[in-house]
């Protein structure tokens with residue numbers, strides 16, 4: 001039935017009642033952060049408390065809401081969002097997002113007066129199984145997405161039930177400090193917020209191992225298996241490489257994996273290596289890790305690093321100018337954890353000394369605290385060294401010249417940028433005359449192969465490594 005005059009508030013209220021009825025368990029949590037502003041000629045204006053609420057409401061509730069409005073009015077609906085921390089008339093009474101843990105439900109009388117009889121818990125306050133050791137700041141909202149991590153990010157959202165094709169297992173791999181654990185925590189937060197009663201287990205492979213050993217020692221394997229198999233909806237295991245060589249734990253994990261996979265319970269694993277490169281890991285486990293999706297995270301490119309620095313500064317309330325953000329991102333390349341650490345250190349020093357975090361201050365601090373060449377070497381330094389070694393002009397490396405000797409020197413320089421600076425392939429491509437990242441990839445692979453098979457190439461590389469180390 002359509003509403004003849006399309007009275008905006010009435011239409012919206014009816015659509016919202018319909019939406020609430022579809023997801024009563026989580027509706028209040030999210031719509032406590034949303035306010036209705038207007039509905040005119042098919043444009044629905046909503047005010048949201050933050051980007052996170054926006055994203056969640058848009059992805060999870062909007063289709064039902066707008067479909068209902070369309071059904072009631074015949075309009076095709078578009079949504080205009082505004083973000084405003086202070087809502088004066090939220091649509092729902094906000095339910096605290098903080099996890100309600102069992103111990104929080106225990107009533108402890110604070111005086112001699114008899115404790116009041118416990119009241120029955122309202123239906124929404126189910127005891128969730130939110131893991132204890134999640135960092136509340138590690139959410140999808142605080143994760144900066146760029147070419148280096150977008151596959152892992154999209155797959156993580158899907159694994160959390162946020163739409164897109166879901167892969168089981170999801171295997172996230174990459175070097176240290178690049179955001180694997182952050183994504184794991186983000187999955188757990190999102191699953192918990194969408195399904196507060198989901199049983200989520202987030203463990204490091206080390207903790208899994210310790211739990212297993214304790215269970216054996218205390219004859220509590222039934223309990224262990226109930227926890228990890230039948231009582232688990234989502235299993236998130238960090239740093240699976242820790243299981244290397246631990247045969248009995250691998251055997252147990254293998255059966256845990258099978259039990260959960262058979263029930264289509266989501267499994268997400270992180271590792272510092274691709275499955276096939278995991279050492280002393282049973283073949284049957286390695287092959288299972290590749291059943292779903294293997295998503296790697298690369299070193300972020302410059303633009304992503306700048307965005308990460310800015311994002312972190314905003315989250316920590318650090319005033320940062322664009323030139324300082326760019327400078328930090330240029331100076332700390334290979335590890336986001338180090339990048340964040342450098343920013344926090346600068347902010348701490350600045351508040352101690354009363355100096356603003358400006359470019360001269362950042363320069364002075366980084367120069368004073370970095371092991372100079374390794375940290376501060378740039379693509380240009382490598383290009384210069386390679387040109388000097390092969391008697392070329394620097395322009396040759398960025399030119400289109402395909403002459404064999406120039407191409408070889410160019411490939412060597414690209415290889416060294418990858419090895420020493422951990423630059424991403426697109427970043428290297430840009431620094432070498434805007435070449436495509438696939439060209440860089442194949443150049444790096446070629447030199448890697450020649451390094452192992454051709455003593456002459458090895459000699460060039462050793463000479464260059466020495467030159468760079470001496471500079």
Ligand SMILES: Nc1ncnc2c1ncn2[C@@H]1O[C@H](COP(=O)(O)OP(=O)(O)OP(=O)(O)O)[C@@H](O)[C@H]1O
Nearest residue numbers: 142143144175176177178179180181182308336337
């Ligand atoms: N894309 C990103 N956006 C925002 N923060 C990021 C991003 N990538 C990494 N970080 C931050 O960098 C730090 C290190 O990330 P994390 O602990 O997830 O790394 P990791 O890949 O698990 O490393 P390790 O293998 O050493 O455990 C965290 O504070 C995380 O929030």
